[in-house]
Amino acid sequence: MNLRKTFAFAGVAILTAATASQAHAAETDELQQQINTVLANTTGGVQISPNEIAWEGGQAIMSFPLAGEEVAPPSSQAAIDLQTKQAGVSKQSIKDAVSAGEALAAASDSCPTEAFGNDWYCFYQFKDFGGRRLQWNQTHHATVFFSQFDFVNKTSSWSNKGGKYIYVEGRSQTGYDRSCLEKPIVLWQEAPHTSKAFVGASLDNKADCFWTSS
Template identity: 45%
Template structure:
């Protein structure tokens, strides 16, 4: 989700003030912890750090920006540990054994981790240029994964595909059963995009991988 409407909000407030509507109190923005608590209350998950939630034993991680920041920080130590375990689990499914001593530090693009040994991660971002919340996976998903399960429906504006999978991202057609709609972009292996484009912005509803 891009943020081009701030000036419009300022103009709207100024117009209201000019009309004598200065007694309307605006709600205070949620704190970081309130955002995390609200997400867990609605979508489950486990808080693993001051700014991260994990689902499905680390297969899915959401990171929030720290107060005053526009982008989520790189993975915390707690997230790196669950990422390591998730990568080992995925590698074991493919008959690969990963030695912890051989596992190099994760490199990142936009804070999205990747592994030279093991399974690579792919991430979606709420704003362009890898801004705001980051939602990341590392396993293959041959059936639909719905962003609504994580409070991220119609939110993605940029992405990083750190691994060798191909990822197909879809919109939902209004009035049709869930999982019905057009493909709006394809993520080739080891690629990334700082912005999905105006036509696709805030439209992603689900994805599948190779």
């Protein structure tokens, strides 16, 4: 190989690496833009990691897929710290669970497992547990509006890891949250320890609010 060809190949390699780096940076910027949009459209949210937002000290956490990914990853350490606090379990018990070989970070759907307490439930932006993951673990007898988390009409799949029943409803009047209270449209019920990879075409992107059993 002559010197001219060597320089040509080197130039192509450098250009390819630079293009890949620029593409990754663009994807990362897009992720931050999505997070910024949710923060701007909601109240009380705090970004706790490069891809997560928490509300009310971790009572609700939204996780975004990382750049170039389609599924949100298992909880970051920052989210784990909030989850253990919300569930009332110690960090030592989590470490013990790991050493005992119990599943810690996630099952196939990445909703926090029972190691963090027996009540985590998650909603997903896309079917097959893809896109953004919005999760809770507390009892909510009062209706929770997805509009508070910029997640109106964005649920395509769900996972209920805990012992509660989750009741998901739609608004009878578009753009009016109180219609979830006054005349809700019942969409589906989530039994304890169940999940659904797709809610079905008739229910896709229809969820506006939910409440739970004790």
